[in-house]
Amino acid sequence: MRMNINKIIWKRTTVALALLCVILLCTLIGVIAYYTSIISEGDSEIRALKTLLSDNKAASYTIWSEAGMYYVANANGTTTFSSANVDEVIEEATGALTDGRTYKERILLKGDFVISSPIIVESYTTLEFQGKVTVADNINISATVKSEGFESLQGTDSTGGVVDVEIAGLHLDGNKAKANCNTGIQLYGRRLILRDVTVCNCSGDGIWTEWSSDPTVNTPNDAMEGVFSNVRSCFNDGRGWRMLGPHDSCLNNILLYCNGLVGFASWGLQGGCQGVNLHAYGNSQAGFYIDSPSIFSNIYSESNRQSGVVVLAHDVSLDGTFYSNGWYGIEMGSADRSPAGCYVRGKTIDNAFAGLRLANGAINRYELQMWENTTVSGDLNVNDTYAIVNTRNGQKSQNSGTAIISAGTTNVTVPHWLISTPRIVTATGTNSETSCAFVSARDETTITISVTKPVTSDREVDWYAED
Secondary structure: OHHHHHHHHHHHHHHHHHHHHHHHHHHHHHHHHHHHHHHHOOOHHHHHHHHHHHOOOOOOEEEEEEOOEEEEEEOOOOEEEEEOOHHHHHHHHHHOOOOOOOOOEEEEEEOOEEEOOOEEEOOOEEEEEEEEEEEOOOOEEEEEEEEOOHHHHOOOOOOOOEEOEEEEEEEEEOOOOOOEEEEEEEEEEEOOEEEEEEEEOOOOOOEEEEOOOOOOOOOHHHOOOOEEEEEEEEOOOOOOEEEEOOOOEEEEEEEEEOOOOOOEEEEOHHHOEEEEEEEEEOOOOOOEEEEOOOEEEEEEEEOOOOOOEEEOOOOOEEEEEEEOOOOEEEEEOEOOEOOEOOEEEEEEEOOOOEEEEEOOOEOOEEEEEEEOOOOEEOOOOOOOEEEEEEOOOOOEOEEEEEEEEOOOOOEEEEEOOEOOOOOEEEEEEOOOOOOOOEEEEEOOOEEEEEOOOOOOOOEEEEEEEEO
16 A cells, blocks of 8 residues: 555656656747847847857957948947948947057958948058948049048158058949049058958059058068958059059969059059069050069969060069060060169060060060060160070070081071071081181071181081070
8 A cells, every 4th residue: 555655656746847847848948939039030239249259250340231220349249339321330430449559450341331431441450341342323532441641641651651451351342333433442551461352443543552662670560561462453444553562562362454554553662572473464554564673473464455564673573474465575664764683584475566575674684485476676685684485486595506518618608596686606617627617797587607718528517696
């Protein structure tokens, strides 16, 4: 009897515990469903928190849009400002960054935005974009993104300007068909960074960077070089990129195409830079205009309406391919500019006028493989050195061979296949009858080798010619 009572109590206790678990589970499901419904109904602060938590690194401020409104949330996910005007929201976020900071703070813009005012960026600021920025219709602005004080600093060679500004992920459309955005990005300063940036459809230049020519570096914080990677500037009415500094900047993976002027232009000491993997094509003027001491390797300039590259500065080093340009593959110097100390190597193919145009300059070295109808336009300079081979027409900058003076004669004329009348020609006889061999004549296509007496049988003479 006692055992039956214990069994009854145990069964009732088990049932009660099971019912309690069911009740607790149902309560938990209800709570989850409740908060899920709050999130799905669009509570802005919870959405901001979700946005921030979904990002790998919390931004100082995040900007996003929802249902026609624009919001700013701080790093804690708290909404700090909202407006129907996106320009007001961006200005609020940039103005809320820490005053006098000496470290970077980051603003994250998530989504597509149509703006009517420039985004002004101060020192120690990262702007990261996860979407497209377009200039609004019927708007006239000097730039879409610009550094603080740009207008008063550009052209002054001042050592002022912003420091440690970074722009990442920006896809900028200047909307030139319906608006007037003079320049896409304008930055005056040092230690600038552009990465994964596209600028297109601006009424003027796509990108304009500038800083002083002052080379002084007394402390780690004085360094000026910028780092620009994975950048394209295209379909702008002006230049793809106006590079006026910071000098000695590093460029990598740059595309400049279908711009109304040159693809890339640099001038002055402040514009000197170094780059690898640069491609310019379809620009209305030259692909590259280099009037600053620069080093570029693995560049490709093709199908530009004028020349592939124009070099005007001293001490430029180029290594690349120049293909099917409307004027020349490579153009050196101008009537008033005489570049010296340049090293140019690479390949030219099917350029309209010639592979190499020598307008001016001296003490330069050229190492070029060509496939051209015309090898060189202009006069070779005696102070330059050349290693040029044009496989299309057979011309070379140096050539050698063996000529045969026939029995009973005193001379032989042979083609030299040089680019122009050879500057240096030597003749070396192979026996006593030709030991006195000399070059008696030369012109643009042939050299004549002579001896003082008729030879008694066919005699060989070795020759060497150089432009």
